[in-house]
Amino acid sequence: MKILPISRPALGAEKERLACRFLEARGLRLVARNHRCRLGEIDLVMTDRGVLVFVEVRYRRSARFAAPAETVGPRKRQRLAAAAGHYLQQHPTRLPCRFDVLAITGPDAIDWIQDAFRVDE
Known part of the structure; x- marks a missing residue:
């Protein structure tokens, strides 16, 4: 029986599900x-103890050429900030916001970078 390779979109969806489960196990709650939008995409929008968190999920089979977070x-x-601004226009909130990066290398090595960058940087 021949095993077909998984498509890029399917692999991305699988890693986003893994990321979501990882963050939910640490107390975050999925919002979206x-x-x-035309400006970009936010992989996961979650809350973490009164903070709205925009999560970018990055996956690399290996870190040989670059670690996922380095990408x-x-x-x-800029695209993440623009997409987050669009999200906030559609879903106004008084919660403070932050951007996290969840970097996955290989099958399941996860590096969670909280407050990975600020919009004013």
Whole structure:
């Protein structure tokens, strides 16, 4: 029996589910998944003890060329901030916000970077 490789979208969805379970096990609560707009996409929107958290999930099979978190450069941060602004226009809140990166390497090595960047950077 031949095992077919998993498609990129399916692999991305699988890693986002893994990330969500990882964060929920640490007390975060899921608010929204895959908020898309023309400005960008937010993988997960969660709450963490009174803070609204925009989570970018990054996956790499290995860190040989770059660790997953290193792939969130200035342009990606701008797109995340713009998408978060769009989300907040659609869902106003008084909660403070932060941006986290959840980097997955290999099958399940996870590095959670809380407050990974600020919009004013």
